[in-house]
Amino acid sequence: MKNLIDGQQADQRHPYKIAVDFDGTVVLHEYPAVGADVPQATEWLRRLVQDEAAIILNTMRSGEPLAEAVAWFEARGIPLYGVNHDPDQDEWTQSPKVYAHVYVDDAALGCPLVYRRGGRSFVDWNKVGPSLLAMAVAHGMEAEA
Secondary structure, rough: OHHHHOOOOOOOOOOOEEEEEEEEOOOOOOOOOOOOEOOOOOHHHHHHHHEEEEEEOOOOOHHHHHHHHHHHHHHHHOOOEOOOOHHHHHOOOOOOOOOOOOEOOOOOOOOOOOOOOOOOOOOHHHHHHHHHHHHHHHHHHHHOO
């Protein structure tokens, strides 16, 4: 996965890009350790990839904690299109901001969350997953028109 972390992966197959945070979004907050899986995150990410969405890991992690996050995706069979970088955007910008059609992050305004007593909140994939799938399908139809 070194090529992904270095931003050298490129794949033009995906018309819909989803930037996904790590801690509090796909795993519970345990930084620098990798927390337990957020319920339904793995299932929805796999389904989105099956429907040809491109997943871009968009996280503050770096070094070994970043490598562990990438390994989390590998272990679950969820291919990453990019890590902290959209490989396609080099053609049209030098901006360090990751380009995606949508961003999923537990710190994002309006992102549905599950609140735990005595713990930090995390993304509610039972709400986010269906919304992302509907947007990916709609985007695919627009791209074909």
